Amino acid sequence: MAIGRKIGVFICHCGGNISDYVDVKAVAEAVANEPGVVVSKNHMFTCSDAAQQEMIDDIQGLELDGLVIASCSPKLHMFTFRDMAERGGINKYQYVHVNLREQCSWAHTNDKTGATEKGIALVRAGIAKASLSVPLTALRVDTIPKVLVIGAGISGLRGALALSDMGLSVFIAEKEKDAGGTVKNWGRMAPDDQHGSEIVKNLLDEVKRRDNIMLYTDAEMIAKSGYIGDFKVTLRVGEHDSVELQVGAMLIATGFDSYEPQQGEFGYGLDGVVTLPQFRDFADQQDGELTYNGKPVKNVAFVYCVGSRQKKTEACPEPNQYCSRYCCNAGTHMAVCLEDRPGDLNQYHLYRDIRTYGHNETIYEEARTRGAVFMRYQDTEAPTVADTADGLVVTVKDQLMGGEEVEIQADLVVLITGMVPKKNETLMNLLKLPVSKDGFLNELHIKLRPVETVIDGVFLAGSAQSPKTMAESVGASLAAVSKAGGLLMKGFVDLEPLIARVDTDKCLWCDECLKACPYGAIEKIHHGEKEVAFVVKSLCKGEGACVPICPHDALDVEGYTDQQITAMIDACSKEVVPA
Amino acid sequence: MKSNEPQPKILVFSTNSISDPGIDLAGSAHMHYSTEVQVIPLPCSSGVKPSWIIHAIKQGFDGVFVAGCGGDCSFLADCTPRTSALIKQAQDLMKENDISPKRLKMSGLCSVCADNFVAHMNAFQKDLIKLEEK
Numbered sequence: 037m038a039i040g041r042k043i044g045v046f047i048c049h050c051g052g053n054i055s056d057y058v059d060v061k062a063v064a065e066a067v068a069n070e071p072g073v074v075v076s077k078n079h080m081f082t083c084s085d086a087a088q089q090e091m092i093d094d095i096q097g098l099e100l101d102g103l104v105i106a107s108c109s110p111k112l113h114m115f116t117f118r119d120m121a122e123r124g125g126i127n128k129y130q131y132v133h134v135n136l137r138e139q140c141s142w143a144h145t146n147d148k149t150g151a152t153e154k155g156i157a158l159v160r161a162g163i164a165k166a167s168l169s170v171p172l173t174a175l176r177v178d179t180i181p182k183v184l185v186i187g188a189g190i191s192g193l194r195g196a197l198a199l200s201d202m203g204l205s206v207f208i209a210e211k212e213k214d215a216g217g218t219v220k221n222w223g224r225m226a227p228d229d230q231h232g233s234e235i236v237k238n239l240l241d242e243v244k245r246r247d248n249i250m251l252y253t254d255a256e257m258i259a260k261s262g263y264i265g266d267f268k269v270t271l272r273v274g275e276h277d278s279v280e281l282q283v284g285a286m287l288i289a290t291g292f293d294s295y296e297p298q299q300g301e302f303g304y305g306l307d308g309v310v311t312l313p314q315f316r317d318f319a320d321q322q323d324g325e326l327t328y329n330g331k332p333v334k335n336v337a338f339v340y341c342v343g344s345r346q347k348k349t350e351a352c353p354e355p356n357q358y359c360s361r362y363c364c365n366a367g368t369h370m371a372v373c374l375e376d377r378p379g380d381l382n383q384y385h386l387y388r389d390i391r392t393y394g395h396n397e398t399i400y401e402e403a404r405t406r407g408a409v410f411m412r413y414q415d416t417e418a419p420t421v422a423d424t425a426d427g428l429v430v431t432v433k434d435q436l437m438g439g440e441e442v443e444i445q446a447d448l449v450v451l452i453t454g455m456v457p458k459k460n461e462t463l464m465n466l467l468k469l470p471v472s473k474d475g476f477l478n479e480l481h482i483k484l485r486p487v488e489t490v491i492d493g494v495f496l497a498g499s500a501q502s503p504k505t506m507a508e509s510v511g512a513s514l515a516a517v518s519k520a521g522g523l524l525m526k527g528f529v530d531l532e533p534l535i536a537r538v539d540t541d542k543c544l545w546c547d548e549c550l551k552a553c554p555y556g557a558i559e560k561i562h563h564g565e566k567e568v569a570f571v572v573k574s575l576c577k578g579e580g581a582c583v584p585i586c587p588h589d590a591l592d593v594e595g596y597t598d599q600q601i602t603a604m605i606d607a608c609s610k611e612v613v614p615a
Numbered sequence: 616m617k618s619n620e621p622q623p624k625i626l627v628f629s630t631n632s633i634s635d636p637g638i639d640l641a642g643s644a645h646m647h648y649s650t651e652v653q654v655i656p657l658p659c660s661s662g663v664k665p666s667w668i669i670h671a672i673k674q675g676f677d678g679v680f681v682a683g684c685g686g687d688c689s690f691l692a693d694c695t696p697r698t699s700a701l702i703k704q705a706q707d708l709m710k711e712n713d714i715s716p717k718r719l720k721m722s723g724l725c726s727v728c729a730d731n732f733v734a735h736m737n738a739f740q741k742d743l744i745k746l747e748e749k
Contacts, residue, residue, distance in 0.1 A: 109639045110631075110656075138642035139654055150650030157653060470692040480689050481632065481726075490689045534658070554691060579690035580662020584701050596657055601667050605626065608653050609674040 041072035041167050044100040045159060046091055048082040048107035050137055057141040059152040063106070066156045066612070072167045074098050082107045088120045095124035102126075102166035106134035106159050127171035129533065129595065134162040157608040164603035172594055174530035175573050179265035180284040181524050184209065186463065188251060189217020190506055191498030192289030193239040195513035196249050199287075202521045205248045207281055209255040209271050211460075215240055217291050218313075223320030225506065226369035227396055235506075252279070260466045263574040264493030265529045285520040288477060288489075289497040289513060290463065292455040295343025295356070302339050302451050303421025308428050309449045311342070312366060325379035328448055333381060336374070337430045337446040338367055339419055340387040344454030344503075347415065358474050360454030360503040365396045367452045371403035384444050385410045386419050386432050412436050421449050455503040467494060468554060476502045487516040490577065492531075495519050534595040535576035536583070542590035543568040549582035549591060558582065623677035623743035625736065627654040628663050632689055634682035634724035634732075641729035648736040659690050660698040660721075665705035668719055669712055677743045678718045680735065685723020695723060717746055 047064045049055035060078050068076040075094055079087040082105055094100065103126060105117050110133040118128040136155055144151035183199050185192045188210035196206045214220065215236075222232030243249050252273050259270035262282075269281045294313045297304035304311075308328065319326060326333040340363060346355030367385060374383055385408055392400040404410060411434040413419055419432040430444040457475035464471075469489050470478045477500050480488040487496050495516035498509035523529060536549075536557070545567040550558040557575035560567055569590070580593040592598055629635040635656045641648065657663065660683035668679045681702060688694030698721060706716035720739055724732055 109636075111636060111639065135639070135654070135656075138639035140642070140650075142642035142645055143648060144650045145645055146647055147650055154650040154653060161653075161655065470689070473686055478689070482687075577690055579659035580657065581659065581691060581697060583662045584664045584704075593658060593662060596662070598664065598666075601655065601657075601664070602670055604655055605667065605671045605674055605676075608626075608655075609624070609671065609676055 041102055042074045042098060042100050043072045043102035043104060043163060043166050044091070044094050044098065045070075045073055045076040045104045045163060046082055046087075046106070047076070047078050047159065048105070048136065049078060049080045050108060050141075051081065054107070054137050054141040057145045057148055057151050058136065058155045059148065060155075062152055063136075063155045063159055067159050067163060070160060070163045072102065073163060074100070083113050083116055091120065092124040095121070095126050100124075100126060101130060102169055103131040104134060104159065104162040104166050105131070106136040106155070106162065108137040109135050109139070129172040130166065130169040132162045132166040132169065134158050153612040156612045157610070160607040160610060161604040164607035165600050168597065168600045168603055169595075172533040174533055177263070177265045177529050177531060177574060179524050179527060179529055180267075180282050181205065181527075182207065182281070182283045183285050183287060183520050183524070184267070184269055184281060184283040185287045185289055185497070186257065187211075187217065187289035187291055187498075187500070188215035188253070189289060189291045189498070190219060190235060190239065191291065191509040191513035192217070192287065193236070193243055194510050195287050195289060195497050195517050197239065197242055197246070198514055198517040199521065200246045200248050202517075202525065203248075204521065204524055206246075206250070207271075207283065208243070208249065208251045209257060210251065210253045211256050213254045215251060215253055218294075219506070221320070222316055224369070224373050226365045226399060257463055257466055264491075264531070265523070267493065284524045285493045285495065287495050287497040287513065287516050287520060288467070288469070288500050290458045290460055290500040291509075292499040292503065293458050295360075295453040295456050297342055297451055297453065298351075302342060302419065303423070303428065303449055304451060306421065306423045306428065306449075308447065309421060309451065311451045311453045312338075312363070312370070313453070315370075315448070315450045324377065326374065326377055326381060331447070332379065333447045334379075335382045335384070335444065335446045336448045336450060337384045337386060337419075337428075337444050338370070338450045338452055339421075339430075340364065340367055340385065340390075340452045341415075342451040342453045343456065345388065345415070356454060356456060356474065358454075358503065359391060361391070361508075362503060362505045363452045363454055364391045365399065365505065368392055368396070368400040368403045368408075370450075371408040372399060372406065375403070375406040375408065383408045384430070384446070386413050386430070387411070388413060388415055410436075411442065455499060458500060467491060469494065472502075474502075476500065487512055487519055492529075493520075493523065531574060532578065533573075534593060535573060535578040536571045536580065536591055536593050538569045538571060539590045539592070540568045542588045544588055544590075545569060546587060548585050548587060552582045552585040554581075622649050622651045623740050623747070624651045624675065625649075625653070625678045625680055625739060625743070626671045626676040627652060627680045627682055628660065628667075629654050629656045629682045629724075630659050630684045630688075631656050633684040633687050633726055634660075634728070636726040637724045637728040638682065638732050640727055641732050644729055646729060646733045648733045649740060651740075652736050659688060659694065660684050661688075661691055661694050661701070663698070663701055665701060665708050668705045669708055669714070672709070672714050672718055673712075677747075678720065678739055680739055681719070681721040682724040682732065683721055685725060687723075687725050715746060717742065
């Protein structure tokens with residue numbers, strides 16, 4: 037298999053991180069005579085400039101056509117060494133990274149002999165893979181310097197302006213007849229008392245001033261094709277019109293829906309029991325003393341965690357287990373707003389835990405000191421709301437008073453409802469974005485790639501991804517803007533070539549791979565006399581789901597071919613005879 | 616201080632962006648597991664060929680562990696059922712080849728599942744020892 041190959045193997049000491057627990061010299065010696073290996077060396081730090089230069093000298097001097105570096109995890113330095121390989125003049129996909137630190141020395145600090153033997157096996161597997169490596173070329177695609185923002189709430193509008201600032205053209209598609217999203221009619225909002233309606237108005241005025249932003253309302257995506265850098269999208273606009281757009285990237289700023297309680301849940305459905313958004317709808321429009329249905333409101337009970345942090349029960353088979361993050365801030369801030377009103381209103385806040393993190397804690401403190409009464413209930417003993425001859429009565433066992441039962445006569449019961457994923461079936465079917473267990477859109481990596489998605493060029497901007505406050509939504513949106521801007525302002529994108537390939541000799545077109553591929557990357561083509569599968573390079577993600585499905589063994593993923601994996605298994609199962 | 620008792624050899628198929636970082640984390644935390652555990656990373660557990668599993672056992676591995684992407688998979692929302700179907704297929708193939716299907720295990724392993732990984736390896740080795748004793 038390694039006939040004619042010239043492979044260089046470089047084993048890193050990583051200071052002592054590897055060499056303290058693995059005899060790296062013994063590893064280099066043990067693999068020196070593996071088929072195809074022409075040089076096997078150690079370096080104190082393979083990632084250092086000096087070591088990289090020496091390796092480049094070896095690549096060029098020995099005319100290497102394969103490279104194996106055994107060092108730390110590929111998550112740290114795979115790209116470093118790929119770049120180095122390229123600088124040395126070798127195709128970067130003919131470089132194989134062996135994880136000798138996180139998956140060997142550090143995991144076996146108690147067993148140097150065993151770790152050394154394992155190290156030899158791992159490097160042998162790397163050599164086997166490198167011997168079967170082929171040069172691959174990234175697919176370079178020109179990018180269209182235009183972005184589609186889906187959703188014209190705060191996140192979408194703010195994101196669109198930032199993209200416009202970069203000189204990119206922006207289309208905004210808003211499903212509703214009016215732009216502005218959830219908060220467009222809201223009054224004072226946490227934490228800084230700015231009115232939602234004012235923020236939206238300012239953003240919208242600015243959007244309308246920009247020549248390079250086009251806002252479509254009552255508009256919805258109805259078709260999508262293409263790939264990162266060059267998507268083709270059709271929007272339905274109004275009842276009868278449609279527009280075709282060509283964009284390089286998309287921002288998903290579709291926001292959230294507010295949780296709609298079930299009938300009877302905390303008395304929902306009774307006159308006077310409303311959700312916080314419903315409460316805002318009338319309260320934010322009133323100045324002076326608060327009234328409801330024309331009558332002054334004297335007693336209000338707020339119930340927190342409605343629709344959030346639910347447990348699975350018969351009545352709630354699909355619970356929202358997450359915390360909605362914004363509601364404690366919104367509830368305590370509303371308490372302060374009510375204290376600011378004239379009149380002698382009493383307010384009772386029934387909570388499970390108060391999560392007014394960061395700066396918002398001062399709002400909670402202000403609410404308490406100014407007279408709002410906070411009572412803590414246990415999730416196992418939730419408050420009940422009853423409609424009596426005397427009006428609404430809320431019964432709660434207050435944990436702060438040793439579980440004593442308290443009855444509150446309330447003119448209004450406000451359910452502080454959490455966020456739930458936006459219902460957007462058409463869009464979700466078109467975008468094919470994975471959702472998490474709780475139904476929100478999934479990022480590519482929760483910590484390290486928080487606004488990217490599995491669809492390259494499609495970024496998450498705000499609470500479509502998970503419950504977020506307004507500041508957090510805008511933060512996410514601007515992160516998405518910087519990813520989209522970074523992508524499009526370069527003018528081109530290189531796509532990873534580690535994707536599926538078809539062996540047309542073996543393929544008998546049975547459509548199994550077509551059915552297995554969620555990305556539409558498989559097409560049927562004519563090849564000579566027969567029909568075979570064809571992989572659309574720009575759409576294939578290289579996850580390999582089509583590979584084991586193929587009944588004719590006609591599919592492989594580059595870099596992980598059947599031959600390579602089999603050879604790796606052979607290499608690492610070979611007995612290691614200690615020197 | 617390598618133990619003189621021969622330990623079962625396990626081949627792990629990990630996944631580049633989900634379970635492999637979890638296995639890395641076990642090492643970063645210096646959590647010990649057997650040196651007879653070796654890892655081959657793949658893009659996604661939905662791409663593991665059952666024939667690789669059979670081949671590994673025939674080549675001398677005592678067990679194969681598929682560290683699946685689980686619910687965190689960045690490629691496929693239904694990665695787990697897809698991987699499970701492959702495991703089922705592999706176990707059928709193992710039976711046909713007179714290999715105990717107990718030599719194959721699969722579990723979703725997240726990018727911070729270091730404890731889980733070590734626990735799985737220890738438990739799997741114990742199971743494999745029991746299997747040898749039978």
